[in-house]
Amino acid sequence: MATVKLVEIRKAFDATEIIKGVDLTIHDRELTVFVGPSGCGKSTLLRLIAGLEEITSGDLFIDGQRVNDVPPARRGLALVFQSYALYPHMNVEENMSFSLKIAGVDRDERKRIVLDAARILNLETYLDRKPKELSGGQRQRVAIGRAIVRNPRVFLFDEPLSNLDAALRVRMRLELTKLHHQLGATMIYVTHDQVEAMTMADRIVVLRAGVVEQVGTPMDLYHHPRNLFVAGFIGSPRMNFLEATVQQIGPTGAVLDLGQAGELHVPSFEHAPQGKKLTIGIRPEHLTLATPAQSSLSAQVQVVEHLGSESYVYVQAISGESLVLRVNGETTVRPDQEVHLNLNPSFLHFFDANGDAIPAKRLS
Amino acid sequence: MTASSIQPENDVSWRDTVAQSALRLPAIVSLFIWSIVPLLMTIWFSFRRYNLMEPERTGFDGVGNYRYLLSDPSLTSAIGNTVLLVCSVLVITIGLGTLLAVLYDQEFFGRGIARVLVLAPFFIMPTVSALLWKNMMMHPDYGFLAFLMRSVGLKPVDWFAVAPLTSIIIIVSWQWLPFAVLTLLTAVQSLDSERKEAARMDGANAFNIFRYILLPHLERAISATVMIETIFLLGIFAEIYVTTSGGPGFASTNLSFLIYRYALLEYDIGGASVAGLVAIVLANILAFFLMRSFARNLDV
Numbered sequence A: 001m002a003t004v005k006l007v008e009i010r011k012a013f014d015a016t017e018i019i020k021g022v023d024l025t026i027h028d029r030e031l032t033v034f035v036g037p038s039g040c041g042k043s044t045l046l047r048l049i050a051g052l053e054e055i056t057s058g059d060l061f062i063d064g065q066r067v068n069d070v071p072p073a074r075r076g077l078a079l080v081f082q083s084y085a086l087y088p089h090m091n092v093e094e095n096m097s098f099s100l101k102i103a104g105v106d107r108d109e110r111k112r113i114v115l116d117a118a119r120i121l122n123l124e125t126y127l128d129r130k131p132k133e134l135s136g137g138q139r140q141r142v143a144i145g146r147a148i149v150r151n152p153r154v155f156l157f158d159e160p161l162s163n164l165d166a167a168l169r170v171r172m173r174l175e176l177t178k179l180h181h182q183l184g185a186t187m188i189y190v191t192h193d194q195v196e197a198m199t200m201a202d203r204i205v206v207l208r209a210g211v212v213e214q215v216g217t218p219m220d221l222y223h224h225p226r227n228l229f230v231a232g233f234i235g236s237p238r239m240n241f242l243e244a245t246v247q248q249i250g251p252t253g254a255v256l257d258l259g260q261a262g263e264l265h266v267p268s269f270e271h272a273p274q275g276k277k278l279t280i281g282i283r284p285e286h287l288t289l290a291t292p293a294q295s296s297l298s299a300q301v302q303v304v305e306h307l308g309s310e311s312y313v314y315v316q317a318i319s320g321e322s323l324v325l326r327v328n329g330e331t332t333v334r335p336d337q338e339v340h341l342n343l344n345p346s347f348l349h350f351f352d353a354n355g356d357a358i359p360a361k362r363l364s
Numbered sequence B: 001m002t003a004s005s006i007q008p009e010n011d012v013s014w015r016d017t018v019a020q021s022a023l024r025l026p027a028i029v030s031l032f033i034w035s036i037v038p039l040l041m042t043i044w045f046s047f048r049r050y051n052l053m054e055p056e057r058t059g060f061d062g063v064g065n066y067r068y069l070l071s072d073p074s075l076t077s078a079i080g081n082t083v084l085l086v087c088s089v090l091v092i093t094i095g096l097g098t099l100l101a102v103l104y105d106q107e108f109f110g111r112g113i114a115r116v117l118v119l120a121p122f123f124i125m126p127t128v129s130a131l132l133w134k135n136m137m138m139h140p141d142y143g144f145l146a147f148l149m150r151s152v153g154l155k156p157v158d159w160f161a162v163a164p165l166t167s168i169i170i171i172v173s174w175q176w177l178p179f180a181v182l183t184l185l186t187a188v189q190s191l192d193s194e195r196k197e198a199a200r201m202d203g204a205n206a207f208n209i210f211r212y213i214l215l216p217h218l219e220r221a222i223s224a225t226v227m228i229e230t231i232f233l234l235g236i237f238a239e240i241y242v243t244t245s246g247g248p249g250f251a252s253t254n255l256s257f258l259i260y261r262y263a264l265l266e267y268d269i270g271g272a273s274v275a276g277l278v279a280i281v282l283a284n285i286l287a288f289f290l291m292r293s294f295a296r297n298l299d300v
């Protein structure tokens, strides 16, 4: 049982406020991912939870106990650093058992605990090596091992995979998810990579400039982004956006004016007044190729990326927006070709001028 | 590339080797002359009767100089003094230097000025700093230490008479502390802050971090400092010359001062040469131990 609760947490360095009032509950045994662009305060938030930075205002509870003034080591958390921060003069075993040694655990017990952790991480054969004699992935595992050995209430990870190459990153991602299930532990994982967030998280927290933009399961965020920022941040390739104006509202739905790209009929759209400006969002997989008869939205193909199983077609719409389509891998579309695009009306997202999503229920 | 340079590879490399050797030769020869000739001359003189006061007595003396010097009690005391001086200064400067380096790594008001001040002694010439200590700090009548002792009702101490070697150790330590602080501070600052934080998360307190994280991190810097200091400390001369002149008796005479006494106070070049050779042997023994215990850290 381990929950973390943040109430109105703020952090200022000198006069600059970096974390601007975060309310958040991290549930027991869940893997929660903090995601957001570089500099948004993910690491700072994690370090506040860890106790490495002092909380300027607000309350932090772990298992219901207020821990603002509890020193890091006594919060029962373990942090895995981006740089691994292994102790270079100690071998793997000493690295992993350092916390136990400090805590006064006797030698045999230490050895047993370290061996258990090493077995989970497949590190048994490396126990005598110094960190510099290990590969990046092995160092990463030692850093995780150092956390496991402490049997913490909550694991904290700060971009632990960002120093690894692409293939290893995918493998470690999988191993971490497995480890999460195996240990049944509460974990907080920081990353700026939304793919990592989507694939690993039970729950994602999207941060921007020190503010929580949205909290939810990966699918929640994917299908119901609360605003333009989340819509654009989650999903790869990124969601397409088109400017539109409400032209006419009738019993069968609304007609939106897409400028040069023509008109778009959508199911009823009651509360939007005529003339209101909107942003339409549509995922690349919901934008499809069409015949000129089906769609007046024409576009010029710029680049086609073939990934094998699928292809990304980057186009410039006649109205000027750059759009991307996710299409079949066998597509025959070529650059400079003129295409027509079909927007599937049931998968559209609408955002008002402030960038807030217009809730789906109003779209019926 | 001209056609003539395209030749069988070993031929080219053979010509290259000759050309390179020819180019290297002047450097090697001059280095050889520079280091070997004085040594050979010292060895040559050490076997000869050569006293400037008795110019008519020349010729081979066999091992006479050696027998004379090695039976001279001043030699053992000079070796002892040299080792004591080097080791004490090393312990004091490295010990205090480490603590000061940790202190100066912290943020505190006036740190910039404090750093400049702690480095200042290093820029004072040995003769000057020795004079400073002799006349302004340790003088039994108007020295600052005497003033302090008088003001708490104690009888001032004539430092150079009572504890000559200790006084010199204090002066030399004062001079070399800045060097240790400088090298160690750079090393302290190079410690990755995440490593300290990881230790904090692991439950380490300030002392644990110092003992298990910082000290091992400083090992290389300490090794380098020890080696460099040793090289200079073996030859300490000016401080002794200015303050005690090696006395009282031989109480503060180290090897380099002993050589000076032989050569320029007793004009015994033969004896001085033997003492010089003893100094070389001692330096090599020290260097051997230093290398064994420290040098392995330098190529980690």
Ligand SMILES: Nc1ncnc2c1ncn2[C@@H]1O[C@H](COP(=O)(O)OP(=O)(O)OP(=O)(O)O)[C@@H](O)[C@H]1O
Pocket: A013, A018, A036, A037, A038, A039, A040, A041, A042, A043, A044, A045, A191, A192
């Ligand atoms: N100790 C500090 N003093 C002053 N400003 C800081 C400090 N630490 C972080 N900041 C500022 O806080 C902001 C957030 O930093 P933080 O490291 O939390 O970003 P991040 O979301 O982890 O970014 P990244 O993905 O690049 O790691 C940055 O603008 C940074 O300049």
Ligand SMILES: [Mg+2]
Pocket: A042, A043, A044, A158, A159
């Ligand atoms: Mg960060």
